Amino acid sequence: GVDGMTDGAIPPLPDSVRKVLAVAEGKQDAATLAAAAEFAARHDATLSLIACVQPPSDLDRLARSTGVSACRLTGKLVEDCREALFGLARANGLVDPQSIHVTLGKPFLEISRHVAMNGIDLVVKAADRLRVSGRFHFASTDQHLVRKCPCTIWLRIPGAPHPPATILAAVDVDDWDAREPETLAALNRRIVETALRLASGPDAVIHVLHAWDAPGDGLVGLFGSGEDPRIAAQYYLNDVQSVHEASLHRLISPYRALTEQTDGPMILPALGKGVVRSIIA
Numbered sequence: 001g002v003d004g005m006t007d008g009a010i011p012p013l014p015d016s017v018r019k020v021l022a023v024a025e026g027k028q029d030a031a032t033l034a035a036a037a038e039f040a041a042r043h044d045a046t047l048s049l050i051a052c053v054q055p056p057s058d059l060d061r062l063a064r065s066t067g068v069s070a071c072r073l074t075g076k077l078v079e080d081c082r083e084a085l086f087g088l089a090r091a092n093g094l095v096d097p098q099s100i101h102v103t104l105g106k107p108f109l110e111i112s113r114h115v116a117m118n119g120i121d122l123v124v125k126a127a128d129r130l131r132v133s134g135r136f137h138f139a140s141t142d143q144h145l146v147r148k149c150p151c152t153i154w155l156r157i158p159g160a161p162h163p164p165a166t167i168l169a170a171v172d173v174d175d176w177d178a179r180e181p182e183t184l185a186a187l188n189r190r191i192v193e194t195a196l197r198l199a200s201g202p203d204a205v206i207h208v209l210h211a212w213d214a215p216g217d218g219l220v221g222l223f224g225s226g227e228d229p230r231i232a233a234q235y236y237l238n239d240v241q242s243v244h245e246a247s248l249h250r251l252i253s254p255y256r257a258l259t260e261q262t263d264g265p266m267i268l269p270a271l272g273k274g275v276v277r278s279i280i281a
Contacts, residue, residue, distance in 0.1 A: 017039075017043050017045050018046065018119075018121055019121050020039060020043075020045050020047050020122045020123075020124060021036075021049075021111075021118075022035075022037075022050070022124045022125075023051070023052075023123060023124065024049055025107075025126060028126035031156070031158070031162070032156060033089075034092065034162065037093070039122070039124065039163070045121070045122075048099040048100070049085060049089055049094060049099060050101040050111060052106070052111065053102065053103070055074050055077070055104065077104075078104055081102050085102060107141050108144035108145045108148065112148055115151050116150050120151050122151060122152050123145070123149060123154065124156065125142070125153065125155055125156065126155075126156050127142055127155040152190075152194055163198065163199070163200040164198050165203065165205070166204070167198060167199055167206045168206075169191050169192050169208045170211070170280050171188040171192065171208060171209070171210055172187075172188065173188060173210050173250075174247075188251055192208060192251065196259070196264065201264075202264065204265035206268070208251070208268070209270040209272065209279070209280065210244060210269075210270070210271055210272075211276040211279035211280065212271060212272070213274065213275075214236065214240040214241075241273070249269065
């Protein structure tokens with residue numbers, strides 16, 4: 001069973017999402033807003049929309065060249081952005097003027113500030129991706145948001161299915177080796193719960209992945225006293241793996257019980273031995 005259940009009732013996930021913020025940038029705005037609107041409706045949350053106008057770095061030179069003050073130039077940029085944003089909102093059924101916001105400044109700072117001031121629980125944004133050496137990397141704004149925004153960020157890859165059908169939730173269950181094990185455990189729960197909120201319906205699948213390593217691998221053969229060092233090394237690896245398997249099972253078992261009783265998404269455990277970045281990729 002699941003802790004806290006009474007009379008067969010399934011409790012809602014803790015820290016429910018109440019306020020969703022969609023970021024408009026002009027590229028994947030319709031898809032981003034549609035995903036945010038569907039998520040907000042499914043979780044009975046309010047939805048707002050924000051766009052950030054970043055003045056050109058040579059604003060003063062532009063003002064001198066045009067004969068128009070920097071203040072009027074930025075005002076015009078904000079006005080045009082607001083008009084476009086209202087058009088996008090109306091086209092997608094978001095008509096409350098109080099839910100539409102246009103800010104002036106660096107996007108990640110303005111979004112983070114808006115989140116902190118308005119108690120936003122989830123930010124939905126189209127991912128800006130850069131191709132570097134044949135691989136995709138998130139652009140600087142997205143990286144800053146992931147590191148500094150005080151709430152969960154959902155970066156949607158253009159063309160991704162909506163709602164998500166398959167989700168990878170990467171966790172770290174090495175709490176015995178953590179400086180703050182309670183903080184790590186809380187973060188792991190938040191990751192799994194966020195995946196459950198993003199997933200929709202019994203056909204969705206959530207892979208909860210933990211990358212593990214065996215620091216003593218390669219040393220057992222040097223110091224083992226048995227006749228066959230390979231047997232000792234394999235015993236060591238099996239022992240380490242079993243500890244990680246047990247920790248991962250403890251994390252996901254309450255959520256698997258919850259989803260099985262509510263016909264929710266399938267939760268599958270996954271273990272990978274090696275470097276975290278490579279295992280996730």
